[in-house]
Amino acid sequence: MLGSVFTKALKDRRLSIAGWTAGAVVLTQFVVAVYSTIANSAEMLDFIDQIPEDMLSLFGVDPATFLTGAGYLQVQLYSLMSPILIIGLGITAAASATAAEEQSGTMDMQLSMPINRTNVLLQKTAMVLVSLTAVALAIAVTLIATNPIFELKLSIEGIAAANIGLLGLGMVFAATALVIGAYTGTTSTALGLTLLLSVLGWFVNAFSAIFGWLEIPSRFSPFSWYLGGNPLLNGGTSGLVWLGLTTAALVGIAAFLFNRRDLSTETNLVPQIRSRWRSTEKKRAVTSPRAVWLLRSIAEKSLWDRRRSVFGWAGGLAALLLATFAAWPALSSDPDALAGLVDAVPRELLALTGISDPEYLASAAGFVSSRTYQSIGPVVVIVFAIGAVSSLIVKEERRGVLDLVLSNPLSRRTALVGKAVAIALLTAVIAGVLSLVGLVSNIIWSTDIEVVNILTANVGLALLGLFFGGLALGLWSLFPSSGSAVGVTTGVALAGYLLNGVGSLVDGLSPFRKLSPFYWYLGDVPPLAHGLSVGYLLLGAGVLLFSVLAIWRFDSRDLAV
Amino acid sequence: MTTVIETHALTKYYGESLGIIDLDLAVEQGEVFGFLGPNGAGKSTTIRTLLNFLHPTRGSGTVLGLDIASGSLAIKRRTGYLPGDLALYDQMTARELFIYFANLRKQNTTAMVKTLADRFDLDLDRKIKDYSTGNRQKVGLVNAFMHEPELLILDEPTGGLDPLMQLQFQYLVEETKAQGRTIFLSSHILSEIDRVADRVGIVRDGRLVAVDTLDAFKSAAHSVVSLRFASPVSPEPFLACEGVVSVAARDAESMLVVTVTGSIDPVIKTAARYEVVSISTGSGELEEVFLSYYSGDVDAR
Numbered sequence: 001m002l003g004s005v006f007t008k009a010l011k012d013r014r015l016s017i018a019g020w021t022a023g024a025v026v027l028t029q030f031v032v033a034v035y036s037t038i039a040n041s042a043e044m045l046d047f048i049d050q051i052p053e054d055m056l057s058l059f060g061v062d063p064a065t066f067l068t069g070a071g072y073l074q075v076q077l078y079s080l081m082s083p084i085l086i087i088g089l090g091i092t093a094a095a096s097a098t099a100a101e102e103q104s105g106t107m108d109m110q111l112s113m114p115i116n117r118t119n120v121l122l123q124k125t126a127m128v129l130v131s132l133t134a135v136a137l138a139i140a141v142t143l144i145a146t147n148p149i150f151e152l153k154l155s156i157e158g159i160a161a162a163n164i165g166l167l168g169l170g171m172v173f174a175a176t177a178l179v180i181g182a183y184t185g186t187t188s189t190a191l192g193l194t195l196l197l198s199v200l201g202w203f204v205n206a207f208s209a210i211f212g213w214l215e216i217p218s219r220f221s222p223f224s225w226y227l228g229g230n231p232l233l234n235g236g237t238s239g240l241v242w243l244g245l246t247t248a249a250l251v252g253i254a255a256f257l258f259n260r261r262d263l264s265t266e267t268n269l270v271p272q273i274r275s276r277w278r279s280t281e282k283k284r285a286v287t288s289p290r291a292v293w294l295l296r297s298i299a300e301k302s303l304w305d306r307r308r309s310v311f312g313w314a315g316g317l318a319a320l321l322l323a324t325f326a327a328w329p330a331l332s333s334d335p336d337a338l339a340g341l342v343d344a345v346p347r348e349l350l351a352l353t354g355i356s357d358p359e360y361l362a363s364a365a366g367f368v369s370s371r372t373y374q375s376i377g378p379v380v381v382i383v384f385a386i387g388a389v390s391s392l393i394v395k396e397e398r399r400g401v402l403d404l405v406l407s408n409p410l411s412r413r414t415a416l417v418g419k420a421v422a423i424a425l426l427t428a429v430i431a432g433v434l435s436l437v438g439l440v441s442n443i444i445w446s447t448d449i450e451v452v453n454i455l456t457a458n459v460g461l462a463l464l465g466l467f468f469g470g471l472a473l474g475l476w477s478l479f480p481s482s483g484s485a486v487g488v489t490t491g492v493a494l495a496g497y498l499l500n501g502v503g504s505l506v507d508g509l510s511p512f513r514k515l516s517p518f519y520w521y522l523g524d525v526p527p528l529a530h531g532l533s534v535g536y537l538l539l540g541a542g543v544l545l546f547s548v549l550a551i552w553r554f555d556s557r558d559l560a561v
Numbered sequence: 562m563t564t565v566i567e568t569h570a571l572t573k574y575y576g577e578s579l580g581i582i583d584l585d586l587a588v589e590q591g592e593v594f595g596f597l598g599p600n601g602a603g604k605s606t607t608i609r610t611l612l613n614f615l616h617p618t619r620g621s622g623t624v625l626g627l628d629i630a631s632g633s634l635a636i637k638r639r640t641g642y643l644p645g646d647l648a649l650y651d652q653m654t655a656r657e658l659f660i661y662f663a664n665l666r667k668q669n670t671t672a673m674v675k676t677l678a679d680r681f682d683l684d685l686d687r688k689i690k691d692y693s694t695g696n697r698q699k700v701g702l703v704n705a706f707m708h709e710p711e712l713l714i715l716d717e718p719t720g721g722l723d724p725l726m727q728l729q730f731q732y733l734v735e736e737t738k739a740q741g742r743t744i745f746l747s748s749h750i751l752s753e754i755d756r757v758a759d760r761v762g763i764v765r766d767g768r769l770v771a772v773d774t775l776d777a778f779k780s781a782a783h784s785v786v787s788l789r790f791a792s793p794v795s796p797e798p799f800l801a802c803e804g805v806v807s808v809a810a811r812d813a814e815s816m817l818v819v820t821v822t823g824s825i826d827p828v829i830k831t832a833a834r835y836e837v838v839s840i841s842t843g844s845g846e847l848e849e850v851f852l853s854y855y856s857g858d859v860d861a862r
Binding site for chain 1: 638665
């Protein structure tokens with residue numbers, strides 16, 4: 001596998017390719033399985049009739065053909081889901097093809113071999129092509145296999161044309177990422193810009209049916225080349241040729257740009273571009289020192305390190321909370337809408353997301369809880385807390401920065417307590433921001449939620465996050481070198497989440513449900529509908545226990561290299 | 562003279578591979594001690610054990626008279642450390658890093674940081690991730706010296722430094738030594754410690770195989786004396802001299818190349834009996850002495 005740039009690149013991305021391909025198979029099977037339930041259903045036809053035509057055209061739905069296998073799949077599989085899949089894989093693979101290697105400095109080594117840049121670029125492009133072909137082929141094969149079973153009545157020509165088009169669409173955007181990556185040498189720019197372009201391309205094509213003035217620009221969108229003429233139904237179109245030609249042209253441009261550019265180095269990122277974009281080339285000097293008042297202790301420095309992360313997460317959650325509160329007055333004044341909230345979604349699905357009693361959804365406390373405190377909130381605080389433990393503690397030890405920190409006259413206990421306190425404070429900041437937003441919103445939109453409950457719900461949320469952060473910390477102190485602390489904790493969190501959800505559905509599992517930290521937090525009553533609970537105390541005890549374990553263990557073990 | 566670093570049978574088994582075995586080390590105050598050995602010999606393990614990052618499997622040690630485990634905090638207060646595998650906070654500037662560490666030390670180091678940064682020509686106000694390898698090493702060096710510690714433990718200090726900066730480092734070491742402070746300097750290359758070390762300990766496969774002054778190592782090295790005479794001279798009298806290993810005759814015995822261990826005085830005295838046209842001596846063999854220790858040709862003493 002290490003015989004050439006191509007095979008090496010393929011080997012590096014084998015896991016990613018396998019994952020995306022498996023995802024494509026699962027997605028296809030899922031979409032096909034759903035078709036079997038709605039095919040020939042009169043209700044579905046009625047439903048489609050009720051939806052305005054403009055809305056349908058946005059998703060490429062043609063009422064005349066939607067209930068045929070080809071028409072349905074064209075919409076459900078080919079117009080949005082599989083493009084996301086293939087463009088996602090294409091641009092991540094292409095953005096990292098040259099840019100990632102430049103950023104890590106291995107491109108210098110690569111090009112010190114007797115091989116020219118065009119050759120390297122083409123081999124990397126071949127890697128992307130093979131990856132995307134794997135995905136397109138997986139979808140095609142799945143469809144061919146399920147075609148007779150579900151009576152989809154697809155033609156082989158149609159399947160081939162649709163998937164070649166899909167491959168072409170992925171390659172156009174992959175090649176775009178390649179061009180930007182080859183020109184700038186930075187992965188994030190290539191990823192971001194291409195993502196933006198692909199979203200733009202999708203919108204222009206989707207909205208062209210509604211807005212006449214988009215008709216002309218939409219002809220330049222790769223999505224129109226790909227979707228136009230309904231290839232799954234009608235076979236090959238001229239759009240396929242455009243996709244192929246554009247890809248080839250873009251790869252050529254990428255090669256041209258890559259050849260005439262200075263390679264960036266670790267310390268000096270693409271100087272000529274910087275000077276072109278900024279009138280006066282400044283060194284990356286910062287007004288240093290920044291935030292000196294936060295450089296006094298381990299805890300304060302840790303706050304400084306995570307400042308962006310905490311404001312991002314807290315801001316996002318606060319916006320969600322605000323939106324939920326704002327939606328309540330309109331909902332509560334409409335009995336039908338309220339009933340719809342409770343009945344529209346199957347109880348099983350709600351239970352899986354931690355909402356074991358849907359009746360609460362018809363109350364303000366239940367409704368607001370369901371959006372912020374039962375679904376998104378827990379995920380955010382857990383991801384935040386585990387992430388903070390990972391970056392402030394686990395990675396610092398693995399990188400060796402902890403050696404330098406601990407060469408200062410402070411004990412390991414002091415250092416670890418400082419970092420743990422910082423993580424607790426940061427999580428408290430998120431809970432505090434949410435409390436404030438909750439209290440104010442409660443007044444503005446007169447939701448009449450108990451003030452105490454707003455505060456305790458946030459305490460519970462913070463404790464849930466810290467529980468898993470603490471678990472990661474404890475595992476790290478026991479197994480420092482394996483680096484498994486973060487992975488295992490994430491797995492445990494996921495298992496706990498599922499146990500709580502499934503436990504409320506399956507009788508045999510319901511006793512075990514009480515073992516899940518999510519049950520301690522969520523219980524059967526939404527967090528905003530009750531005050532302090534025993535579950536919160538259990539979470540708090542867990543946090544304390546893990547912290548003590550970590551501090552004791554870290555004191556007595558060797559620092560990892 | 563007081564002993565600054567002292568270990569007794571210090572042993573650290575490190576996973577499955579050996580770390581260090583029965584290390585007996587004594588570093589005196591005011592000396593520059595070179596800790597020399599090939600990669601993976603146990604140099605960094607020794608240092609990290611001294612700093613209480615690793616707990617010894619058995620044996621004990623003191624630094625500045627304090628036990629390496631129970632006195633670790635006091636030891637670190639009075640010690641400056643440069644890790645061999647230097648990792649820094651990439652998002653901070655060097656100035657911020659020094660402020661942070663000075664705060665953790667509860668010491669004001671502003672003046673010293675400025676002096677050292679000027680000396681090493683280090684720009685303090687760029688993010689550390691933008692530094693080259695050499696500049697990162699300078700950051701590590703400034704951090705080790707900024708609080709003017711009594712003891713400096715430097716693990717491969719000159720890696721990535723250009724010759725000018727290496728010279729600057731050499732001066733810094735000499736000044737530090739002149740102030741009566743102690744420097745423990747680990748390296749895998751002789752040239753890094755050749756000019757600065759008073760004594761050298763050689764470590765191989767986790768064991769200390771030799772400790773001696775650099776001068777002693779140098780005298781253990783072969784010297785080569787090349788003698789050109791006005792007329793041919795027989796090698797016989799030189800072969801009879803004490804310490805002579807071999808004599809090679811060239812140009813029909815008008816030139817003799819004499820290889821000597823120890824003092825070259827007997828050879829010079831013997832040569833004085835004849836008419837000498839020119840004489841040159843060389844002792845470029847020091848590297849070979851160390852290489853022989855590295856490769857295990859010399860038994861542990």
